[in-house]
Amino acid sequence: MSLFKDGRYVAPGNIVEFMHGNQPQLAFVMEEQSGKLKLYTITKREVKMPAARVLPWVGPQYSQTATRQEMLDFMVAHQEKRGEIQAGLDTMDIWELAQGELEKAPLEWFAGLLWEEPDPDRISALGRAMIAAKTHFKFQHPEFIIYTEEKVESRLKMQAEEKVYEEIMSTGQELFKNIWTARESGSRITPDRIPDMSDETKEGLKNFLRERISGRGDEKSGKMWTVLKKGLPDHPHLPLLLAQGWGIVQPHHNYLLDEADYTFDDSWADNHCEAVDRLVRSVEEKAGDPCPLPMRSIDSATTRDIDDAFNIAAREDGGYTLTIALARPCMGWEFGSPLDQAVMYRGTSIYLPEGTSHMLPEDLGIGAFSLFAGEVRPALITTFELDSLGMVESVSPHTGWVKITDNSTYQAVEQMLEDGSDDEMALAYELSEKLLANRIKSGAVVIRRPEPELSLQGWPQNTRVIMEEKEKTTRADQIISEFMILANSGLGRFAGENGFPLLYRTQDIVLPSDLSGIITEPHEIYERVRQMTPPQMDTQPRKHATLAVSGYSPITSPLRRYADFLNMAQLCHFLIEGHALWDAEELTALADSLQQRLQSVLKIQRFRPRYWKLLYLLQNKKAWQHSVLVDASGPLATLAMPDIQINVRVPKPMLGDKLYPGQMFQIRFNRIDPLTNELRVMEAMEE
Numbered sequence: 211m212s213l214f215k216d217g218r219y220v221a222p223g224n225i226v227e228f229m230h231g232n233q234p235q236l237a238f239v240m241e242e243q244s245g246k247l248k249l250y251t252i253t254k255r256e257v258k259m260p261a262a263r264v265l266p267w268v269g270p271q272y273s274q275t276a277t278r279q280e281m282l283d284f285m286v287a288h289q290e291k292r293g294e295i296q297a298g299l300d301t302m303d304i305w306e307l308a309q310g311e312l313e314k315a316p317l318e319w320f321a322g323l324l325w326e327e328p329d330p331d332r333i334s335a336l337g338r339a340m341i342a343a344k345t346h347f348k349f350q351h352p353e354f355i356i357y358t359e360e361k362v363e364s365r366l367k368m369q370a371e372e373k374v375y376e377e378i379m380s381t382g383q384e385l386f387k388n389i390w391t392a393r394e395s396g397s398r399i400t401p402d403r404i405p406d407m408s409d410e411t412k413e414g415l416k417n418f419l420r421e422r423i424s425g426r427g428d429e430k431s432g433k434m435w436t437v438l439k440k441g442l443p444d445h446p447h448l449p450l451l452l453a454q455g456w457g458i459v460q461p462h463h464n465y466l467l468d469e470a471d472y473t474f475d476d477s478w479a480d481n482h483c484e485a486v487d488r489l490v491r492s493v494e495e496k497a498g499d500p501c502p503l504p505m506r507s508i509d510s511a512t513t514r515d516i517d518d519a520f521n522i523a524a525r526e527d528g529g530y531t532l533t534i535a536l537a538r539p540c541m542g543w544e545f546g547s548p549l550d551q552a553v554m555y556r557g558t559s560i561y562l563p564e565g566t567s568h569m570l571p572e573d574l575g576i577g578a579f580s581l582f583a584g585e586v587r588p589a590l591i592t593t594f595e596l597d598s599l600g601m602v603e604s605v606s607p608h609t610g611w612v613k614i615t616d617n618s619t620y621q622a623v624e625q626m627l628e629d630g631s632d633d634e635m636a637l638a639y640e641l642s643e644k645l646l647a648n649r650i651k652s653g654a655v656v657i658r659r660p661e662p663e664l665s666l667q668g669w670p671q672n673t674r675v676i677m678e679e680k681e682k683t684t685r686a687d688q689i690i691s692e693f694m695i696l697a698n699s700g701l702g703r704f705a706g707e708n709g710f711p712l713l714y715r716t717q718d719i720v721l722p723s724d725l726s727g728i729i730t731e732p733h734e735i736y737e738r739v740r741q742m743t744p745p746q747m748d749t750q751p752r753k754h755a756t757l758a759v760s761g762y763s764p765i766t767s768p769l770r771r772y773a774d775f776l777n778m779a780q781l782c783h784f785l786i787e788g789h790a791l792w793d794a795e796e797l798t799a800l801a802d803s804l805q806q807r808l809q810s811v812l813k814i815q816r817f818r819p820r821y822w823k824l825l826y827l828l829q830n831k832k833a834w835q836h837s838v839l840v841d842a843s844g845p846l847a848t849l850a851m852p853d854i855q856i857n858v859r860v861p862k863p864m865l866g867d868k869l870y871p872g873q874m875f876q877i878r879f880n881r882i883d884p885l886t887n888e889l890r891v892m893e894a895m896e897e
Contacts (some may be wrong), residue, residue: 220247220261222274225288227265227334234265234338236289238272238281250278252285266352267317267337269330288331295335299324301343304336305356314355345369370410375434377411378418382438385415389455390442398455416458422449423459424468447885460670462825464564466818470810472560472567478552479571485549486571492542493578497586500613505535506634507581508690511619514576515559515568517769519614520693522638528598530641534697535612537769538588539570539579540779545791557804557811559770562818563664563675568769575769583617590765590782594700600644605700609782620683620690627685639685642692649695653721654758655738656728658684662854664822675826677854694766695757701781702763706751710790711797712763712777715745716752726758732850733871736840736857747773747801749794772804817887823854824884834876834895842869849875849891860891 220226222242226249227234237249237257245261272284307323308315317337321328324336340347340354345365348355357365384405392399407415421427422435439448453459467474479486507519517537525531544550553570560567568575581587592607626632627639650656661680666673705712725738742756751761764771768778776797783791792800827835837858841848846859847869858877865875873896880892 220264220268221271223272223276224268225270225272225284225330226268227337228259228263229265234334234341236285238276238285240274240281250281252282252289254278254282265337267330267333288334291331292335292338295332296339299336299339301339301346304340305343305346305362308356309359312356314350314353316353320354374408374410374414377407378414379434379437381405381407381411382415382418382434383440385456386438386452387441389452393451393455398457416453416456419449419453419456419458420468423453423463423465424471426471450885462670462673462821464562464814464818466814470814472556472811472814474560474565474567476568476572478556479573482549482552482571485544485547486573489542490573490578493588496541496588498611500586500611501533501535501589501591503533504615505533505581505612506616506618507583507614508618508620508623508686511621514580515570515769516581516614516617518690518694518697518766519581519612520638522634522641524637529603530594530596530600530637532594532596532641532693532696533591534594534693534766535581535589535591535614536697536766536778537579537581538590538609538778538782539574539768540775540782541579541588543779545779553775554772554804555807557772557808558815560811560814562815563666563822564669569772569775570769579769581612581614581617583614586611586613590778590785592697592701594696596641600641600648602696602700602703605704607701607704607781607785609785620686621681623686623689624683635689638689638693642685642689645692645696646688649758650726650728652758653723653726653755655721655725655742655756657735657738658728658730659732659735659855660852662823664819664826666822673825675822675829677823677826679853695759695762697766698764699757699759699762701765701777702751702761705763705781705784706761708784710780710784711749711792711794712751712765712780713773713797713801714748714751714761714763715754716748716750716762717743717745717755717757718752719743719755721755731872732838732852733840736848736850737871747805749797749801773801776800776804820856820887821884823856824882824887824889826854827879827889828882828884831879831882834878836897837875837877837894839865839869839871839873839875842871849877849894856889858889858891860894864891864894866896 220239220242222239224239226237226239228237228249229235236252239247240250240256241248242261247259247261247264249257249259251257272280276284304320304323308320312319317333317340318328320340321333321336325332328336341349346357346362348357388403388405389399392403418431418434421431427435442448445451447465450459450463450465454461454463464474503521505519505521507516509516519535521533523531556569559569559575570579579587581589589610589612590607591610591612592605594605595603597603623632623635626635630636646656663678663680665676665678667676668674702712702714719742721741725741729735729738745754751763753760754762763777764774765777765781766774768774780791780797783789835851836853837849837851839847840850840857842862845862847862847865848857848859850857860877862869876895876897877891878893879890881888881890
């Protein structure tokens with residue numbers, strides 16, 4: 211006879227249970243010797259095992275001389291009875307009765323909550339039910355641990371997730387194959403081809419595809435994907451194609467936003483309503499007397515984030531007084547706050563054919579801080595005194611308020627200059643010519659090329675790309691570009707002279723002097739761009755070779771770029787408080803974090819317009835396209851397509867024997883894939 215720790219005995223003739231395959235199994239004790247049992251199981255097998263393996267509920271007792279058939283009959287009867295009892299038990303009720311009373315207890319204690327005199331069948335049925343209730347109890351021989359409410363919630367959530375995971379793996383592969391089959395026939399999957407699954411599984415598969423599109427899946431996700439994509443083509447954007455085929459995302463979904471974790475609409479700002487409302491009220495309540503000078507802005511007709519305006523007057527000595535007002539969104543800003551961290555994470559506004567995504571919450575960036583005509587707005591106001599040659603004599607910034615007189619457009623200003631109908635704009639253009647001439651004399655490379663204007667018809671479902679050349683507004687563009695270069699370099703110089711750091715955009719390289727000037731030909735542009743290096747962010751005012759200025763500190767777009775926003779805050783804090791907000795080390799740390807983030811965000815602005823350009827070419831695949839040879843070195847020649855502003859490479863034999871920069875060709879393509887950025891020339895014909 212074997213003795214349990216709780217004082218019960220196991221002897222021949224007992225009905226016992228033991229765990230087999232994660233389930234309790236009935237057995238009849240045939241023999242017992244020194245803690246070892248010989249059992250006859252309900253599956254008609256004789257087994258030997260230590261008595262310690264027997265579950266801590268024993269009985270009833272029968273004759274140890276029973277035949278095997280009698281043993282089997284006893285066990286079958288008890289199996290049926292215990293199954294019936296177990297089916298009527300609600301372990302959740304038992305847990306609610308026990309939870310909070312004890313941390314753990316023997317099975318008899320739980321049975322006492324339900325019955326006055328529980329027999330072996332009732333005890334066994336309860337034990338079985340509690341072993342099965344793994345979310346609420348843990349069997350730790352010979353007792354049951356009672357999980358806390360928090361632990362139960364956690365385990366129930368985990369159980370639900372595991373159930374969904376199992377269904378995802380069992381149905382996902384079939385679903386994905388069906389989606390791909392439908393895609394190859396040029397359609398989306400129909401409802402009858404979607405396997406039966408729960409709503410949780412369906413949502414889980416959708417979230418899984420979204421996660422794979424973003425490229426942020428963990429190791430578990432990677433292993434799941436390896437299994438689920440089995441039998442499908444090895445396409446770099448397979449998750450996106452499956453999501454499009456299922457209708458989860460639009461046909462031309464911008465996966466670059468997912469990869470960068472960048473929210474395109476303004477919904478991200480909903481988490482910062484209080485902070486935004488506080489800033490809006492601050493502008494309304496603190497508004498002071500605006501600068502008396504009439505200020506004018508020049509932007510595109512669709513621009514709503516207006517962050518600069520100017521006033522210009524001629525001096526009697528032939529010089530100029532130029533006053534530039536810049537939006538001051540840093541007024542009342544709390545750096546390090548959740549709103550600030552969210553804006554820094556965005557890093558920049560994004561301008562795409564399908565729309566604009568603003569760096570700041572729209573209530574601020576195209577609302578309270580935008581320099582709308584007729585509205586009083588906080589601003590950084592800087593007066594530049596320049597001599598008759600356009601050389602800077604002094605830079606005098608101060609904070610204040612402005613009320614813009616007029617929000618003009620590039621097209622309107624270009625017409626004013628053409629008609630000679632606006633003396634101030636004529637004076638502004640006169641000064642811009644001198645500023646430009648001075649920069650070119652110092653070695654500036656000024657690139658001017660056609661700007662294709664992309665628009666989308668039928669977006670987002672039946673999109674057709676329309677491409678037109680942007681209306682030329684060269685003189686109006688020049689006014690703003692030269693005034694902004696002057697403001698950025700002039701305020702950078704002011705910071706250097708007053709001993710506080712800003713973020714500078716530097717390009718400390720040496721360009722050959724013969725490269726300077728206004729460059730318009732594609733092959734000449736290509737030659738110069740190849741010799742340039744990308745500008746770097748620095749806290750030291752080094753030179754910017756391409757612009758031919760030193761101390762170029764981007765500050766003129768604080769509504770659109772976080773680097774400009776930081777510089778605006780640093781400069782305004784110095785003007786108001788007499789000292790900088792950050793030292794060089796702190797500013798460098800901010801710049802490093804920003805640069806790291808911008809590596810992801812700027813890919814959107816760089817590659818998304820190219821996607822639409824390639825789609826335009828795909829939709830006009832049979833048309834011949836104008837191109838210019840810009841480089842014939844190596845086995846592949848490079849052709850620039852100035853009308854669309856992309857370059858392609860082709861085998862040189864396709865172009866002929868005599869090649870020279872500037873040579874013009876008509877080309878057609880046989881392979882265009884906007885998603886994989888693939889563009890292959892099929893034919894080339896010299897113009």
